[in-house]
Amino acid sequence: MLTGKQKRFLRAEAHHLTPIFQVGKGGVNEQMLRQIEDALEARELIKVRILDNCEMDKHEVAEALAEGTNSELVQLIGLTVVLYKESTKNKRIQLPK
Template structure:
């Protein structure tokens, strides 16, 4: 579980990122979850955009991504979801310490 300070740090880091996944009409499926999981392992922090034609609710999409990848939902603004998961091999981000 991330603290408020850590989430603020990750939001700042994600600000300049472009979404690398789009959830469309088919919604979230297992293949997408697998690809998002691999991208999180490589990058740690990604953005996912939800297209207008997505039939699932935004909160439902965020929940499925969270459950499937075991990543943390850092932020959800409009149709963009920011997801973080600490990488086992490619650690890039150093989160602020919890006191």
């Protein structure tokens, strides 16, 4: 579980990132979750864009992505989800205490 200070730090780090995944009409599926897990292992912090044609509620999508990838939901702003998961091999981000 992330503290408020850690979430604030991660939001600042994610500000300059561009979304690398999109959730569209099909919603969240297993293949997408596997790809996002791989991206989280490589990058630790990613953005996911929810498209306007997505039939699920944005809060449901954000929760499904976080639970399906065992990651932390850092932020849901507009239709953009920011996810964080500490990498086991490529640790890059040092969280504040």
